[in-house]
Amino acid sequence: MGFLYSIIIGGIAGFLASRFMGSHNTMLVNIILGIVGGLVGGFIAKRLGNDPENDGLFMNLLIAFGGAVVLIFLGRLF
Secondary structure, rough: OOHHHHHHHHHHHHHHHHHHHOOOHHHHHHHHHHHHHHHHHHHHHOOOOHHHOOOHHHHHHHHHHHHHHHHHHHHOOO
């Protein structure tokens, strides 16, 4: 169930991040960006002293959104 949860949250976060950054990606790319963004955002959150595993749905979505925005930004640099 955790994997399915990650895909759903990642898809939503990737979609929101792509709209926020003005990127026009396919849904598959949005899901991938959201999932990887969740990993990146979770890594950053843990380094800042927050434990995303114990946070609620909104916080996990926010962390994945932030990570996806960072990935889109870094992708544009290259």
